[in-house]
Amino acid sequence: MIELRHLTKQYDEQVAVRDLSLTVSEGELLVLLGGSGSGKTTTLKMINRLIEPSAGSVLVDGRDVAELAPHDLRRRIGYTFQQVGLFPHMTIAENVGVTPALLGWSDSEIRHRVDELLELVELDPDETRDRRPDQLSGGQQQRVGVARALAARPRLMLLDEPFGALDPLTRHRLQQSFIRIRRELGLTAVFVTHDMVEALVLGDRIAVMRAGRLVQIGTPGTLMREPADDYVRLLLDTPRRDARLVAALLEATS
Amino acid sequence: MSEQLALLPGYLTAHLQLTLLALLSSAAVSLPLGVALTRIRWLEQPVLSVAGVIQTIPSLALLAVMVPLLASLGLRSIGFLPAFIGLTLYGVLPMLRNTVTGIAGVDPALKEAARAVGMTPAQQLRRVELPLAMPVIVAGIRTATVWTVGIATLSTPVGATSLGNYIFSGLQTRNYAAVLVGCVAAAALAMLLDGLVRALEIGVRTRRRRRVGVVVAAMAALYLYTGLTLVAALLPRGGRPVTIGAKGFTEQYILAHLLGQWVERETGRLTTQMQSLGSMVAFDALAAGDIDVYVDYSGTLWANQMGRETVGMDRATVLAEVGAFLAARYGIQVAATLGFENAYAIAMRARDAELMRLTRISDLAPLARGLSMGGDYEFFSRPEWTAIRDTYGLAFKEQRTMDPALMYQAVAEGAVDLISAFTTDGRISAYDLRVLEDDRAAIPPYDALILVSARLAREWPDVLAALTRLEGSVDVDAMRRMNLAVDEHGAAPSTVAADYLRRVLSQRIGPSVPERDARSGTAP
Numbered sequence: 097m098i099e100l101r102h103l104t105k106q107y108d109e110q111v112a113v114r115d116l117s118l119t120v121s122e123g124e125l126l127v128l129l130g131g132s133g134s135g136k137t138t139t140l141k142m143i144n145r146l147i148e149p150s151a152g153s154v155l156v157d158g159r160d161v162a163e164l165a166p167h168d169l170r171r172r173i174g175y176t177f178q179q180v181g182l183f184p185h186m187t188i189a190e191n192v193g194v195t196p197a198l199l200g201w202s203d204s205e206i207r208h209r210v211d212e213l214l215e216l217v218e219l220d221p222d223e224t225r226d227r228r229p230d231q232l233s234g235g236q237q238q239r240v241g242v243a244r245a246l247a248a249r250p251r252l253m254l255l256d257e258p259f260g261a262l263d264p265l266t267r268h269r270l271q272q273s274f275i276r277i278r279r280e281l282g283l284t285a286v287f288v289t290h291d292m293v294e295a296l297v298l299g300d301r302i303a304v305m306r307a308g309r310l311v312q313i314g315t316p317g318t319l320m321r322e323p324a325d326d327y328v329r330l331l332l333d334t335p336r337r338d339a340r341l342v343a344a345l346l347e348a349t350s
Numbered sequence: 351m352s353e354q355l356a357l358l359p360g361y362l363t364a365h366l367q368l369t370l371l372a373l374l375s376s377a378a379v380s381l382p383l384g385v386a387l388t389r390i391r392w393l394e395q396p397v398l399s400v401a402g403v404i405q406t407i408p409s410l411a412l413l414a415v416m417v418p419l420l421a422s423l424g425l426r427s428i429g430f431l432p433a434f435i436g437l438t439l440y441g442v443l444p445m446l447r448n449t450v451t452g453i454a455g456v457d458p459a460l461k462e463a464a465r466a467v468g469m470t471p472a473q474q475l476r477r478v479e480l481p482l483a484m485p486v487i488v489a490g491i492r493t494a495t496v497w498t499v500g501i502a503t504l505s506t507p508v509g510a511t512s513l514g515n516y517i518f519s520g521l522q523t524r525n526y527a528a529v530l531v532g533c534v535a536a537a538a539l540a541m542l543l544d545g546l547v548r549a550l551e552i553g554v555r556t557r558r559r560r561r562v563g564v565v566v567a568a569m570a571a572l573y574l575y576t577g578l579t580l581v582a583a584l585l586p587r588g589g590r591p592v593t594i595g596a597k598g599f600t601e602q603y604i605l606a607h608l609l610g611q612w613v614e615r616e617t618g619r620l621t622t623q624m625q626s627l628g629s630m631v632a633f634d635a636l637a638a639g640d641i642d643v644y645v646d647y648s649g650t651l652w653a654n655q656m657g658r659e660t661v662g663m664d665r666a667t668v669l670a671e672v673g674a675f676l677a678a679r680y681g682i683q684v685a686a687t688l689g690f691e692n693a694y695a696i697a698m699r700a701r702d703a704e705l706m707r708l709t710r711i712s713d714l715a716p717l718a719r720g721l722s723m724g725g726d727y728e729f730f731s732r733p734e735w736t737a738i739r740d741t742y743g744l745a746f747k748e749q750r751t752m753d754p755a756l757m758y759q760a761v762a763e764g765a766v767d768l769i770s771a772f773t774t775d776g777r778i779s780a781y782d783l784r785v786l787e788d789d790r791a792a793i794p795p796y797d798a799l800i801l802v803s804a805r806l807a808r809e810w811p812d813v814l815a816a817l818t819r820l821e822g823s824v825d826v827d828a829m830r831r832m833n834l835a836v837d838e839h840g841a842a843p844s845t846v847a848a849d850y851l852r853r854v855l856s857q858r859i860g861p862s863v864p865e866r867d868a869r870s871g872t873a874p
Contacts, residue, residue, distance in 0.1 A: 146465060171468030181463025185481045185555075195467045244467065 127299035174245030376441030384449025433505030448490025452483030595644035681804030776834025
């Protein structure tokens with residue numbers, strides 16, 4: 097469904113992404129994993145042209161995205177990110193309905209769709225609809241963010257550390273919700289994170305990036321069994337190391 | 351007071367016209383420009399710097415500079431246009447800066463979200479950036495509104511009527527009631543307009559349709575009123591009125607009323623006044639035909655317009671040559687000499703003059719180092735002062751520039767020792783001052799002349815004829831008494847002029863018997 101071909105992004109002297117190629121199949125969730133400065137977010141934003149590549153191309157459903165008007169492209173791709181970016185001067189319903197409104201849906205269609213989506217992300221439509229973003233908690237805001245991304249029924253979704261700023265319990269609940277929603281809708285998704293556990297829980301495949309390059313791509317099992325280098329091994333080992341640390345602490349205190 | 355309040359509708363309407371139209375065009379320039387600057391980032395600093403520099407020009411100077419600028423472009427340089435352009439420029443910076451700051455200050459996450467949900471650049475601007483920047487932009491509009499209403503009071507010296515007319519003429523004629531009316535009305539207008547803008551913003555932000563409707567209706571009504579009154583003013587109504595100019599001091603106000611009332615009575619034509627013009631503005635306005643008539647003084651023209659040597663000139667020569675020069679260079683005609691001189695003079699407290707045994711300016715030279723001298727705004731930069739200084743070798747301890755309305759009080763109270771007095775000013779005797787004799791004739795003669803524009807002479811021979819009949823109609827004592835009546839007794843210049851016209855002029859000249867013709871008819 098998505099194909100990145102020799103994608104490169106260069107800012108003056110600095111290369112953010114270097115000659116990156118990969119494909120994402122229909123219905124798959126690919127995690128882009130890496131530390132800060134690895135180029136994972138830049139890669140993601142080149143898919144919906146929030147960033148224009150210096151070289152290479154992005155194909156969605158076999159079409160080069162450079163041939164589409166950016167706004168038309170983005171109306172067909174859901175996008176959520178860590179800061180959520182709900183418009184503070186609009187109600188929740190207006191935020192969720194923004195892309196359908198841009199697409200010229202009728203008011204009643206939009207109203208219906210908004211309620212449907214609020215229920216999908218486990219918010220009470222009657223209670224939420226007319227509120228302002230600042231009246232919601234962080235977790236609720238990100239649920240609205242997901243609803244907004246899904247409003248125009250995209251088949252592809254891009255997520256840039258969407259749960260990164262949430263407390264662990266909320267993050268866990270949202271991850272579970274997201275797994276369910278993705279299954280229900282059969283979404284294809286690219287998910288950026290630096291959280292190893294999140295990558296393992298959500299990803300069908302994981303692409304590990306470092307310093308603008310793709311180091312290894314494969315299923316979590318493949319990466320665990322056959323890490324391409326020490327960096328990948330160390331990265332994949334973090335959850336286990338943390339678990340051992342926690343176990344040791346528990347033993348010492350009991 | 352009631353006399354002042356009667357002027358309020360006219361001044362307020364003119365003030366509203368200036369302010370509202372200037373604000374509208376400031377907004378029309380700065381809001382789109384501000385948006386453009388957020389798109390073309392490299393232009394931002396240069397453009398904001400230019401706007402900032404305009405802002406640092408003192409407002410009075412900015413308005414005054416418009417006069418020669420417009421004149422050099424061949425446009426109407428006096429009146430509405432220079433004030434309107436000056437005010438427009440002044441309003442640009444706060445609106446421009448706040449538009450740029452407001453839009454630049456929108457959270458980058460929201461800008462990214464706006465792009466990501468599929469908005470076109472225009473939609474990003476209209477649906478996200480402008481609404482979120484609105485409070486900052488409105489703050490800029492409100493700042494500009496209050497400034498513009500305030501600064502519009504400075505339009506008076508460039509010939510645009512405004513509430514400043516109260517303030518300028520009130521300060522000159524010591525009519526503090528007038529000053530108060532002008533200030534209070536300007537402040538009230540500023541608060542009203544500011545309040546309207548604020549109410550509109552709150553209404554829009556909280557989405558109260560009715561409230562927005564009411565405010566928009568109020569604003570529309572104001573603009574409609576402005577537009578209608580402007581159109582009405584432009585429509586010819588009984589022909590163009592004769593425009594009489596006056597510089598910014600008491601004598602000029604009185605004479606402008608005197609000429610206006612006389613012309614209306616003699617010719618039946620309407621007249622209008624343009625008061626408190628700067629000295630050079632008045633002359634330029636006459637030369638350009640923006641005003642039709644005003645009174646100037648032979649010595650002033652001789653020294654300033656012609657740049658001639660002032661020392662030892664006799665009255666008749668100056669008069670003859672000034673007349674020839676004005677006609678040849680500008681087509682301006684001297685309709686009449688009024689019959690008095692208003693000369694510059696050096697005056698001091700009579701008591702001090704006696705103590706120091708001073709009667710002539712020559713006596714002053716050895717003592718000058720210990721004395722301070724006050725002059726009006728122009729005095730120390732005028733060629734007449736250079737001539738006096740050089741002729742007598744004067745070097746004072748201190749030279750202070752002050753408002754002519756305050757000079758007499760300043761010398762009487764001892765704030766300065768000498769002043770550049772005007773010989774027709776009634777306050778010379780009222781404050782017990784002594785004029786020192788110009789024993790070496792450094793100061794030129796200053797006959798008061800009625801000057802008329804080439805156009806008036808051409809198009810309105812009846813007006814010219816009426817003005818010509820004022821030859822010799824005001825002597826120096828009469829002028830002094832009239833000045834004193836306004837300056838010290840609080841009479842209105844128009845009343846003083848009307849009085850004089852009724853009591854004195856009518857008997858001396860008679861309405862329809864041109865004195866000159868009668869005289870020449872019976873000449874031996």
